[in-house]
Amino acid sequence: MPRQKYFLTIILIVFALETLSATWFLKIPGWTPILSIIYFLSGISFAFLLLSFPAVRMPWRHWSGWNTHVNHYRLIIIGLIALAMYSWCKYWFDEIPIDISNADMLPIIKVMGDRFVAGHHSQVYDPIPWIWHGTQPIYLPAMWLPYVPAIALGVDMRWITMAGLLFVFSVFLFVYRPNTHRYLSFFTGVLAFLLFWWILADNTPGIISVSEEGVVIAYYVLLVMALISGNPWFIGITASFCMLSRYSLVGWIPAYLLHLALEKKWKSIIIFSITGVLCFILLFLVPVGWKTFIRLADLPGNYILFAGRVWHDSPDVFSSAPGLAIFFGPKRILLLHRTLVTLSFTVPFLFVLLCHWIRHQTLYRTRLWKGPQRKINNISLAALKLSLVIFYCFIDVPYLYLFYTSSFVSLIILVLLIRRDETPDMPTAGSIPG
Numbered sequence: 001m002p003r004q005k006y007f008l009t010i011i012l013i014v015f016a017l018e019t020l021s022a023t024w025f026l027k028i029p030g031w032t033p034i035l036s037i038i039y040f041l042s043g044i045s046f047a048f049l050l051l052s053f054p055a056v057r058m059p060w061r062h063w064s065g066w067n068t069h070v071n072h073y074r075l076i077i078i079g080l081i082a083l084a085m086y087s088w089c090k091y092w093f094d095e096i097p098i099d100i101s102n103a104d105m106l107p108i109i110k111v112m113g114d115r116f117v118a119g120h121h122s123q124v125y126d127p128i129p130w131i132w133h134g135t136q137p138i139y140l141p142a143m144w145l146p147y148v149p150a151i152a153l154g155v156d157m158r159w160i161t162m163a164g165l166l167f168v169f170s171v172f173l174f175v176y177r178p179n180t181h182r183y184l185s186f187f188t189g190v191l192a193f194l195l196f197w198w199i200l201a202d203n204t205p206g207i208i209s210v211s212e213e214g215v216v217i218a219y220y221v222l223l224v225m226a227l228i229s230g231n232p233w234f235i236g237i238t239a240s241f242c243m244l245s246r247y248s249l250v251g252w253i254p255a256y257l258l259h260l261a262l263e264k265k266w267k268s269i270i271i272f273s274i275t276g277v278l279c280f281i282l283l284f285l286v287p288v289g290w291k292t293f294i295r296l297a298d299l300p301g302n303y304i305l306f307a308g309r310v311w312h313d314s315p316d317v318f319s320s321a322p323g324l325a326i327f328f329g330p331k332r333i334l335l336l337h338r339t340l341v342t343l344s345f346t347v348p349f350l351f352v353l354l355c356h357w358i359r360h361q362t363l364y365r366t367r368l369w370k371g372p373q374r375k376i377n378n379i380s381l382a383a384l385k386l387s388l389v390i391f392y393c394f395i396d397v398p399y400l401y402l403f404y405t406s407s408f409v410s411l412i413i414l415v416l417l418i419r420r421d422e423t424p425d426m427p428t429a430g431s432i433p434g
Contacts, residue, residue, distance in 0.1 A: 004053075008184055008418060011049045015410050018042040019191050022322050022403045023198040032319050032326065036393070039322035039403070043389030046410055050382040051355060056228050056416050059175055071174075078170050088200045089162050089208055096209040098157070100131055103210035106157060109144045112137050113151035116144075116287065125292045138296070139212075141283045142244035146215050161207065161214035168214075168221050168408055169196060175412065177419045184418055192411055199404065211401040216245050220388075220405050224412050227380050232268040236275025243276075244283050248405070251344035252387035255352045259380055262356045307333045307396040323398025333396065340394040348387045355379045385409060 021035040226234040311330035328336040388406040
């Protein structure tokens with residue numbers, strides 16, 4: 001077996017373990033602690049294996065326009081999937097209405113959107129007296145702003161979640177090539193089907209019916225595509241959307257800036273920083289103001305108290321998702337939170353340092369012994385994957401719907417890895433090895 005195909009097989013197996021341990025294997029009673037470890041180790045392994053592949057590239061160089069039979073078939077399939085999603089979503093929307101008795105995320109976002117539509121921008125983050133005796137909204141602007149049009153039009157806001165998932169499926173379909181490494185592509189397609197079916201038809205994680213995670217998943221898939229494109233403006237904008245929706249990207253940003261600095265890509269650092277500041281101003285300061293930002297900056301510390309309440313009121317949350325909080329228990333919440341914060345910042349940063357040190361040593365030995373050069377690639381993508389695994393596995397309250405952002409990131413990367421191997425290496429304008 002060629003070396004490249006061997007590594008593709010290994011990373012496919014790792015992705016299968018990651019996907020199944022967060023989906024269908026959870027139905028096996030009593031297996032959650034074991035599956036938590038499998039999910040964690042498989043995610044870490046995926047990140048490290050990614051370094052051994054040639055730089056992942058955008059498939060645009062093979063793009064032959066919309067007016068081709070293959071793209072016509074893809075559009076037809078997307079239309080059929082949209083109809084199926086519409087049918088399933090209608091069922092779940094009727095079965096599970098937006099109500100705090102089911103989950104409080106969407107009701108809180110709806111109140112925030114109502115306040116914003118009414119022009120009460122400075123009051124968006126005020127406590128909501130009729131939800132849990134005055135709950136404090138915590139959702140970042142890029143999380144709730146996409147729902148504002150649906151709220152303003154009076155339609156079910158969960159259609160925005162569906163739109164995000166449909167976008168992710170469309171990206172998968174347009175980069176998926178079933179005729180490249182047919183067996184690997186076939187099993188990748190099966191795993192993708194199982195993942196989508198788990199979310200849409202089974203609805204165990206509640207992504208369709210009670211959560212807002214479809215928007216976040218779409219952001220992170222866009223970030224993957226941006227990193228592969230190498231366009232610093234695209235990367236800066238998508239990273240800003242991710243960061244302004246969930247804190248899960250907080251540890252990756254300094255690691256990515258370190259990577260750019262070690263690559264001496266100073267222009268990319270400037271562009272990344274400028275787009276970050278502009279997006280922060282447009283998405284945060286303009287809609288809700290500086291005082292709200294100061295108020296939200298103190299909120300992450302409240303997660304410790306919140307986790308304690310969840311342990312008391314709904315302990316089954318910790319035994320139904322592949323998070324590591326179950327090993328810490330209700331008496332070590334503070335330790336878990338400190339571990340989360342420490343590892344989120346240190347692991348991706350040290351990972352990037354290690355990758356560049358190994359790359360330097362490899363280059364030195366190659367020149368010394370005049371052997372074949374094996375370059376470490378995809379450092380920024382691997383660091384992103386590592387950041388997501390660390391953050392979600394050590395999160396204070398491991399709600400199940402949170403774990404699929406990392407899974408979809410793996411899926412899109414895996415499909416592009418398999419597709420990339422269909423042609424010999426050729427330098428392209430937008431591709432970068434990091």
